[in-house]
Amino acid sequence: MPKKPNIKYTSRSFASIKNDLVEHAKRYYPNTFNDFSNASFGGLIFDAVAYVGDVLSFYLDYQTNESFLETAIDYNNVRKLSSQMGYNFYGNPASYGVATFYILVPANPTGLGPDTRYIPKLMVNSKVKTTNGATFRLTETVDFNDPTVEVVAARFDNATGKPTQYALRTFGQVKSGVEFLKEVEIGEYTKFLRVRVGSAAINEVISVFDSEGHEYFQVDNLTQEVVYKETTNPNAASDNVPSIIKPFVASRRFTVEQDQTGTYLQFGYGNEKTIDKNGFTNPSEVILQMSGKNYITDTAFDPSKFLGTDKFGIVPSNTTLMITYGSNDSSDVNVPINGFSQVSSPKWDFYRDLTNPSAANQQIVKDSVEVSNEEVILVENTIPTVDEIRYRAYATFAAQNRIVTKNDYEAYVYQMPAKFGKVSRVNIVNDPSGINKRLAMYVISKDQNDNLIQTNDTVKANLKVWLNKNKMMADQIDIFDAKIINVGFNYKYATEPGFSKTTVQAAVNSALKALFSEKLYIGEPIYITTLYQTINRVQGVVDTIKVQPIVKNSGNYSNLGLFVDDILSKDGTFLKCPKNCVFEIKFLDEDLKGTVL
Amino acid sequence: MIFAPKFPLRFKEQKGFENVLDAKELIRFHLMNILMTSPGEKISDSNFGVGIRNYLFENISDGLINNLRDIINEQISSYAPYVSTTQIRILPFPEQNKLVISISYNISNTRDSDVINLEFSGTPTSGAAY
Numbered sequence: 037m038p039k040k041p042n043i044k045y046t047s048r049s050f051a052s053i054k055n056d057l058v059e060h061a062k063r064y065y066p067n068t069f070n071d072f073s074n075a076s077f078g079g080l081i082f083d084a085v086a087y088v089g090d091v092l093s094f095y096l097d098y099q100t101n102e103s104f105l106e107t108a109i110d111y112n113n114v115r116k117l118s119s120q121m122g123y124n125f126y127g128n129p130a131s132y133g134v135a136t137f138y139i140l141v142p143a144n145p146t147g148l149g150p151d152t153r154y155i156p157k158l159m160v161n162s163k164v165k166t167t168n169g170a171t172f173r174l175t176e177t178v179d180f181n182d183p184t185v186e187v188v189a190a191r192f193d194n195a196t197g198k199p200t201q202y203a204l205r206t207f208g209q210v211k212s213g214v215e216f217l218k219e220v221e222i223g224e225y226t227k228f229l230r231v232r233v234g235s236a237a238i239n240e241v242i243s244v245f246d247s248e249g250h251e252y253f254q255v256d257n258l259t260q261e262v263v264y265k266e267t268t269n270p271n272a273a274s275d276n277v278p279s280i281i282k283p284f285v286a287s288r289r290f291t292v293e294q295d296q297t298g299t300y301l302q303f304g305y306g307n308e309k310t311i312d313k314n315g316f317t318n319p320s321e322v323i324l325q326m327s328g329k330n331y332i333t334d335t336a337f338d339p340s341k342f343l344g345t346d347k348f349g350i351v352p353s354n355t356t357l358m359i360t361y362g363s364n365d366s367s368d369v370n371v372p373i374n375g376f377s378q379v380s381s382p383k384w385d386f387y388r389d390l391t392n393p394s395a396a397n398q399q400i401v402k403d404s405v406e407v408s409n410e411e412v413i414l415v416e417n418t419i420p421t422v423d424e425i426r427y428r429a430y431a432t433f434a435a436q437n438r439i440v441t442k443n444d445y446e447a448y449v450y451q452m453p454a455k456f457g458k459v460s461r462v463n464i465v466n467d468p469s470g471i472n473k474r475l476a477m478y479v480i481s482k483d484q485n486d487n488l489i490q491t492n493d494t495v496k497a498n499l500k501v502w503l504n505k506n507k508m509m510a511d512q513i514d515i516f517d518a519k520i521i522n523v524g525f526n527y528k529y530a531t532e533p534g535f536s537k538t539t540v541q542a543a544v545n546s547a548l549k550a551l552f553s554e555k556l557y558i559g560e561p562i563y564i565t566t567l568y569q570t571i572n573r574v575q576g577v578v579d580t581i582k583v584q585p586i587v588k589n590s591g592n593y594s595n596l597g598l599f600v601d602d603i604l605s606k607d608g609t610f611l612k613c614p615k616n617c618v619f620e621i622k623f624l625d626e627d628l629k630g631t632v633l
Numbered sequence: 634m635i636f637a638p639k640f641p642l643r644f645k646e647q648k649g650f651e652n653v654l655d656a657k658e659l660i661r662f663h664l665m666n667i668l669m670t671s672p673g674e675k676i677s678d679s680n681f682g683v684g685i686r687n688y689l690f691e692n693i694s695d696g697l698i699n700n701l702r703d704i705i706n707e708q709i710s711s712y713a714p715y716v717s718t719t720q721i722r723i724l725p726f727p728e729q730n731k732l733v734i735s736i737s738y739n740i741s742n743t744r745d746s747d748v749i750n751l752e753f754s755g756t757p758t759s760g761a762a763y
Contacts, residue, residue, distance in 0.1 A: 054677060068649075071637030074681055074712050075663035078637065083676040 048093040054086035105426055112295045114422045118429035119293070122256075123451060125420065126294050127239035129458045130362065131212045131369040132494040133413030135164060135376055137178055140190055140201045140404035142397050147198035150187060152388055154397045155180045155204065159383035164210060164407050167377045170366035171214045178208035181388070201400075209494065212369035212415070215242060218359045222246075225353035227305035230293075233359055238299040240362040241292050246355040253286035258304045258348035261285055289349040301359070304348025370483065371413040379405050414483050414492060415457060421554070439507045445477065452502045457495030460488070463558035465615045467514060475511055477503075478518035478558050478616045488555060488620045490517040518558045519617045521603065522593035524627030525567060528581040535576035537632045543574045549624045558618045562611040571630075581633065585611055593622060635659055656740060657747050660716055664736060664749055667708050683708050689732060689755040693725040705736070715741045730755030 047056045061069055061078070071078050101107040105117040118124075137158060141150035158178040163171050179185075185206040189199035220231050233241065244252040253263045265284040290301045382405060386398050420428070431447030439448050442464050449462045459479040467476035479499065481491045491499075496515050503513060525548075531540045547570050556562070564583050571580040585604065589595050603611050613619050621627045636652060637659055643651040653659045670682030683704055691697055702721050709718055720737040731754045739746045 050677065067636060069636050069638070071635065071659065073663060074675070074678060075666045076637060076659075077640050077662075079675075079677075087676050 048089075048096075050086045050090040053089040054082050057082050057085055105429060109422060111422055114425050115295060118425050118432075121429045121433035123425070123429040123432040123447075124256075124292075124294075125425075125451075126292065127299070128237050128364050128367075128369075129415055130239055130364060131371070131413050131415030132175075132457050132492060132498070133172075133210055133371065133409060134207050134411060134494065135172070135174075135210045136205060136207055136408050136410055137180075137379070138203055138205050138404075138406040138408075139180060139401050140203055141180075141401055142201055143189075143199045147193075147196075147200075150202035150204065151397070152181065154386065154389055154394070154401050156398075156401060157181075157385040157387060158208065158379075158405075159385055161215075162379060162383045163214070163381040164376050165378050165380045166366075166371050166375050168366065168368055168375075170212055170364065170369050170371070171380070172210040172212050172371075172376070173214065175209045175211045177385075178206055180204050180206055182206065201404075210413075212366075212413075213239065213362045213364045215360055215362055218361065220357045220359065222352045222355050222357055225307060225351065227351070228348075229303040229351045229353075231301045231303075231357065231359075233292075233299045233301060233361055234363070236294055236296055236298055238294070238361050238363045241299075241301070242360040242362055243358075244290065244301065244360075245358045246352050247358075248355060250288050250352075252288040252290050252301075252303075252352070252357075253284075254292055255286060255289045255349075256291065258289065258291055258302070261287075261289070261349075263289075287350050288352075299361075301357075303351040306347030306350045307353070308350055369413075369415055371409055373410065373412055374408045375413070376407040376409050379407050411493075414481065414489055415495075423554075439503065439511075445475075445503070445507075445513075448503065448506060449477070449479070449499060452499060457492060457498055459491050459495065459499065461518065461555065461558050461618060463518065463615060464513075465559075475513045476616070477513050477515045479515060480518040480520065480558060480618055482555065486555075487622055488520050488618060490520075516616065519596060519614075520594040520620050521596060521598060521613070521617050522588035522620050522622050522627075523562070523611065524586045524588050524621060524629070525564075525583055526586060526629045526631070527567065527571060527583045528631045528633055529571050530578045530581060530633045531576050532578050540574065540576035541630055541632055544571055544577065544630055545628065547571070547574050548628050552621045552624060552628075556613075556619045559613050559615045560619065561605075561613050562619055563609065564611070565609050586627075588622070588627060594620075656743070657745065660713065660738075660740065660747070661749050663713050664709065664716075665751065667712055668705065668734065668751060668753075681708075681712060685732065685734070685753050686755075689730045689753060693727045698723050698725065705734070709736075709738075717741060719746070 042060075044052075044056050047053050058072055061082075062072070069078060072082075073079060102110055102113045105114065105121065108114045108117055139156075141154050143149070144151040157180065158174065160174050160177045162174045164174070165171055185204050188203050188205075189201075190203035191199065191201035193200050216234070218233060222229070222231070241254055244254075246252070255261075255263060263284050263286045287306070290303050293300045293302050382402065384398070384402060386393065386401075389398065428447060428450045431443050432451055434443060434447070439445050445464045446462050449459060452458070458481065460482040461480045462477060464475055464477045467474040479491045479496065480488050481495070483489045499515060500513075507513065529544070531537055548567065551566065551570050562585075564585060567583045568580045571577055571583075585600050587596075587598050587600050587603070589597065600611075603613070605612055611619065635656060638650040639653045639658075640662060645651055653662065667681075668683045668685045671684035671687060672682050673679045674684075675681040683701075685701075688697070688701055702723060705721055706718060709716060716738040718736060718738045720735075722735040724733040724735075725731075726733070731752065734751045734753070735748060736751075737746065737748045
């Protein structure tokens with residue numbers, strides 16, 4: 037039996053592989069080759085083989101590292117691994133806000149008040165444009181007949197002085213982006229069909245129907261068979277609840293997958309013959325497992341799984357899928373005050389002018405419509421970094437779709453779908469002013485310049501609904517804006533002789549900017565000692581003499597009226613951050629000022 | 634006894650790859666490698682090599698020649714310590730972008746000495762000749 041070669045599998049670097057090869061040749065081929073100098077032909081061969089070995093070692097390390105969330109660095113891999121743990125995020129998020137609509141309505145024949153026949157409804161999905169070209173859609177129907185609508189006389193008859201037209205003002209929820217319809221031909225039955233919808237900028241798949249009229253439902257994972265469907269509440273007026281949620285068995289279902297190459301629908305591999313359950317169901321019937329045994333085994337309980345199937349839903353075949361999806365049509369969906377320019381595609385309903393409609397008067401109303409916004413509409417539209425994705429995934433995995441602990445709450449907030457808006461940082465604490473387990477949730481968002489801003493009211497309203505889905509029944513949560521404390525630092529340090537002060541200053545600036553490149557978390561302190569360490573580590577710095585924190589209170593900052601002594605620890609080593617505040621170094625170039633001695 | 638394949642490789646039935654004849658031939662091959670390898674070209678040692686081709690189109694001056702001589706001397710001491718150079722002559726032919734280098738050396742541990750004459754030309758098809 038041939039003896040196994042003596043190979044050192046622990047040698048993985050260029051130098052160790054080359055060294056082993058030389059040793060091997062010296063030991064086993066002394067009478068064939070003995071020219072080991074750098075200038076020899078053997079030197080070239082050893083170098084080349086060690087090079088290949090080093091490259092193989094690199095890819096082995098790389099592949100192994102990329103298999104685990106802890107060590108992966110490739111953005112798409114981190115995203116996929118996070119998705120396995122339950123954390124997903126999609127596309128450029130939509131921004132939400134409130135638009136103000138104005139119309140002129142002809143006065144009634146007496147001149148007292150508008151003629152109610154010509155007061156219309158502006159229907160859901162009417163489109164408005166911003167000055168920078170972004171499209172927003174109305175997410176609700178705006179009824180100008182509502183009692184809350186403000187009415188003022190706007191035009192007057194010069195002769196009689198009576199009003200001829202009244203101006204009406206009301207508000208409506210708008211959402212950025214437009215709907216797109218894509219038709220995809222589907223051929224023969226394919227297991228685990230994957231359909232490309234479009235680019236990675238898609239933030240919502242609104243509906244999927246096939247040519248036979250079957251609807252496909254989006255689920256978090258293909259084993260999830262139940263979706264909760266909204267149905268109209270017939271007692272909406274008395275209950276003050278517009279919709280009822282009912283469990284619905286979604287035999288036709290898909291998951292949405294997104295990476296940097298695009299957005300995809302992933303189907304399972306069932307067909308209509310094997311799975312025919314579809315529609316509203318009685319959970320108490322389908323959840324029972326029929327068994328001939330006189331005992332039952334305790335199985336894992338999953339409230340989203342009623343039926344026992346391993347087919348992951350019906351996959352469409354020999355049909356055409358009609359996919360409606362939403363996506364922003366502009367890279368900038370933030371709107372300054374009065375940033376709306378026009379109602380570009382209004383849909384009117386003159387529901388009180390049906391008996392003897394007057395096209396001329398209706399046209400006056402249609403032509404007069406104007407739109408503006410009284411509040412800034414902002415959205416946190418920065419894509420999370422690799423580290424942010426990683427830590428959110430850990431938290432999401434630990435939460436297991438239940439919100440119990442503080443970490444659960446934080447993870448679940450970050451998980452809110454982009455179509456409802458986004459928050460950048462969240463902190464949840466026991467409300468110091470509350471009783472009966474009240475919780476206080478502090479949130480903050482980022483603007484397009486990556487600066488912290490208060491979270492939009494609509495996003496907070498959506499957040500409330502989102503949390504209600506999975507929160508503990510007894511928990512009561514108040515959502516507040518976190519207060520931004522803008523701080524800066526002045527520092528002094530000495531340089532080594534022989535080093536250019538300008539170069540060292542640039543390196544120190546760069547190191548400090550890197551230190552504060554990611555925004556701090558709510559309640560996170562700033563350790564001044566860390567600044568000392570960071571500056572001291574820069575090549576050319578002898579020692580940091582002083583780091584002086586400053587609270588920024590002028591016009592461009594949050595201006596809370598705080599002083600450094602209010603937040604400086606007793607020993608002066610760190611800045612204490614209250615639980616409802618977040619430190620921000622807003623302008624890294626101006627707020628970090630260094631002096632070289 | 635030296636066991637080192639002669640370059641370019643020639644394979645002979647029964648005998649395997651043809652070896653160099655003696656130490657002189659091997660040292661000539663080493664010296665040519667040192668002169669012709671550009672710094673950074675060798676994977677394991679980025680300082681290895683004179684990179685003589687880089688000098689062919691330089692503005693030839695006495696300073697440059699002296700500098701080149703120093704580099705050759707230093708490289709030979711570092712990477713071919715088994716020879717001691719006795720003379721390095723460099724003859725430039727700037728009009729033809731050509732350098733003729735003559736290195737006289739003694740082989741350590743023996744009383745042998747040798748001279749290697751190398752010609753480097755800037756024309757694309759030509760390499761070193763000795």
